[in-house]
Amino acid sequence: HWTPTMSRYLNDEEWKKERYDYVVVSIGLHDAENGGGGAYDIIHKFVERVNNDGIYVRTCPYPDVKYSKANFTILDTLNREIRKRIPTNRLIDGQKLMRGRDVGSNRIKGDTHNHFGPQGRIALLQLTLLTFF
Numbered sequence: 353h354w355t356p357t358m359s360r361y362l363n364d365e366e367w368k369k370e371r372y373d374y375v376v377v378s379i380g381l382h383d384a385e386n387g388g389g390g391a392y393d394i395i396h397k398f399v400e401r402v403n404n405d406g407i408y409v410r411t412c413p414y415p416d417v418k419y420s421k422a423n424f425t426i427l428d429t430l431n432r433e434i435r436k437r438i439p440t441n442r443l444i445d446g447q448k449l450m451r452g453r454d455v456g457s458n459r460i461k462g463d464t465h466n467h468f469g470p471q472g473r474i475a476l477l478q479l480t481l482l483t484f485f
Contacts, residue, residue: 353371353372353374353375353376354376354378355375355376355377355378356377356378356382357377357378357379357382357383358377358379358383358391358394358395358398359383359390359391359394361377361398361401361402361407362394362397362398362401374408374484375405375407375408376407376408376409376410376444376480377402377407377408377409377410378409378410378412378446379409379410379411379412379430379431379434380411380412380413380427380430380431380447381412381415381422381427381466382412383426383427383430384412384422384423384424384426384427384430391426391430392426392429395430395433395437399433399434399437399438402438402442403437403438403439403442406442407442408442408443408444408480408483408484409434409438409442409443409444410443410444410445410446410476410480411431411434411435411443411444411445411446411447411448412427412430412431412446412447413446413447413449413450413451413454413468413472414427414447414450414454414455415454415465415466416455416459416461416465416466417455417456418465419465420465420466431447441483442483443483444476444479444480444483445479446476446479449475449476449479450468450472450475450476453472454468460472
Protein backbone atom coordinates (compact mmCIF):
# COMPACT_ATOMS: atom_id res chain seq x y z
CA HIS A 353 0.00 0.00 0.00
CA TRP A 354 1.32 3.43 -0.94
CA THR A 355 0.58 6.48 1.21
CA PRO A 356 1.87 9.76 -0.19
CA THR A 357 1.75 12.00 2.89
CA MET A 358 2.28 11.84 6.63
CA SER A 359 -1.17 13.27 7.34
CA ARG A 360 -2.89 10.73 5.10
CA TYR A 361 -1.04 7.93 6.84
CA LEU A 362 -2.08 9.24 10.25
CA ASN A 363 -5.72 9.83 9.27
CA ASP A 364 -6.49 7.06 6.77
CA GLU A 365 -7.37 3.56 7.94
CA GLU A 366 -6.51 2.13 4.50
CA TRP A 367 -2.87 1.72 5.46
CA LYS A 368 -3.52 -0.87 8.17
CA LYS A 369 -0.56 -3.24 8.15
CA GLU A 370 -2.60 -6.42 8.60
CA ARG A 371 -4.22 -5.81 5.21
CA TYR A 372 -0.91 -5.53 3.33
CA ASP A 373 2.46 -7.23 3.19
CA TYR A 374 4.21 -3.86 2.84
CA VAL A 375 3.20 -0.28 3.52
CA VAL A 376 5.34 2.57 2.17
CA VAL A 377 4.83 6.18 3.20
CA SER A 378 6.46 8.59 0.76
CA ILE A 379 7.54 11.64 2.70
CA GLY A 380 8.42 14.89 1.10
CA LEU A 381 6.96 16.53 -1.95
CA HIS A 382 3.29 16.21 -1.11
CA ASP A 383 3.94 17.27 2.47
CA ALA A 384 6.03 20.26 1.34
CA GLU A 385 3.81 21.55 -1.47
CA ASN A 386 1.56 23.66 0.71
CA GLY A 387 4.12 25.24 2.97
CA GLY A 388 4.54 22.00 4.85
CA GLY A 389 0.83 21.38 5.24
CA GLY A 390 1.31 20.99 8.97
CA ALA A 391 4.13 18.52 8.39
CA TYR A 392 6.34 20.14 11.02
CA ASP A 393 3.52 19.83 13.54
CA ILE A 394 2.96 16.11 13.02
CA ILE A 395 6.42 14.74 12.28
CA HIS A 396 7.01 13.58 15.88
CA LYS A 397 3.65 11.80 16.03
CA PHE A 398 4.25 10.32 12.60
CA VAL A 399 7.72 8.99 13.44
CA GLU A 400 6.53 7.45 16.70
CA ARG A 401 3.64 5.67 15.02
CA VAL A 402 5.65 4.52 11.99
CA ASN A 403 8.41 3.07 14.16
CA ASN A 404 5.85 1.22 16.28
CA ASP A 405 4.00 -0.08 13.21
CA GLY A 406 7.12 -1.21 11.34
CA ILE A 407 6.17 0.77 8.23
CA TYR A 408 8.66 1.64 5.49
CA VAL A 409 9.32 5.31 4.75
CA ARG A 410 10.66 6.72 1.49
CA THR A 411 12.30 10.11 1.23
CA CYS A 412 11.30 12.18 -1.76
CA PRO A 413 13.61 13.24 -4.60
CA TYR A 414 13.21 16.73 -5.99
CA PRO A 415 10.54 17.36 -8.58
CA ASP A 416 11.66 19.33 -11.64
CA VAL A 417 12.82 22.61 -10.08
CA LYS A 418 11.95 24.53 -13.24
CA TYR A 419 8.23 23.77 -12.83
CA SER A 420 7.73 22.92 -9.19
CA LYS A 421 6.03 25.15 -6.66
CA ALA A 422 7.05 22.95 -3.74
CA ASN A 423 9.15 24.49 -1.02
CA PHE A 424 12.52 22.75 -1.28
CA THR A 425 13.62 23.98 2.14
CA ILE A 426 10.67 22.15 3.67
CA LEU A 427 11.35 19.07 1.52
CA ASP A 428 15.01 18.96 2.57
CA THR A 429 14.09 19.48 6.22
CA LEU A 430 11.50 16.69 6.18
CA ASN A 431 13.88 14.28 4.45
CA ARG A 432 16.68 15.14 6.90
CA GLU A 433 14.40 14.63 9.90
CA ILE A 434 13.17 11.30 8.55
CA ARG A 435 16.75 10.09 8.02
CA LYS A 436 17.56 10.93 11.66
CA ARG A 437 14.45 9.27 13.10
CA ILE A 438 13.59 6.19 11.03
CA PRO A 439 15.65 2.99 11.45
CA THR A 440 17.85 2.40 8.41
CA ASN A 441 16.22 -0.98 7.70
CA ARG A 442 12.88 0.87 7.27
CA LEU A 443 14.24 3.82 5.27
CA ILE A 444 14.05 3.92 1.47
CA ASP A 445 16.21 6.96 0.70
CA GLY A 446 14.86 7.98 -2.69
CA GLN A 447 16.27 11.49 -2.46
CA LYS A 448 19.80 10.23 -1.89
CA LEU A 449 19.51 7.67 -4.69
CA MET A 450 18.24 10.16 -7.27
CA ARG A 451 20.54 13.05 -6.32
CA GLY A 452 22.14 14.34 -9.48
CA ARG A 453 19.45 12.86 -11.72
CA ASP A 454 16.54 14.78 -10.20
CA VAL A 455 17.04 18.34 -11.47
CA GLY A 456 18.20 20.27 -14.51
CA SER A 457 19.48 18.72 -17.72
CA ASN A 458 20.48 15.48 -15.92
CA ARG A 459 16.92 14.85 -14.68
CA ILE A 460 15.39 11.57 -15.74
CA LYS A 461 12.24 13.04 -17.28
CA GLY A 462 8.89 11.45 -16.55
CA ASP A 463 5.24 11.80 -17.46
CA THR A 464 4.85 14.85 -15.22
CA HIS A 465 7.24 17.37 -13.68
CA ASN A 466 6.94 15.57 -10.34
CA HIS A 467 7.55 12.03 -11.57
CA PHE A 468 10.49 10.20 -13.08
CA GLY A 469 10.52 8.26 -16.33
CA PRO A 470 11.07 4.49 -16.60
CA GLN A 471 14.80 4.61 -15.69
CA GLY A 472 14.15 6.56 -12.49
CA ARG A 473 11.18 4.44 -11.51
CA ILE A 474 13.17 1.24 -12.03
CA ALA A 475 15.98 2.59 -9.84
CA LEU A 476 13.50 3.53 -7.08
CA LEU A 477 11.82 0.12 -7.37
CA GLN A 478 15.19 -1.65 -7.09
CA LEU A 479 16.04 0.38 -4.00
CA THR A 480 12.63 -0.45 -2.51
CA LEU A 481 13.02 -4.18 -3.14
CA LEU A 482 16.55 -4.18 -1.73
CA THR A 483 15.20 -2.53 1.41
CA PHE A 484 12.41 -5.12 1.77
CA PHE A 485 14.70 -8.08 1.32
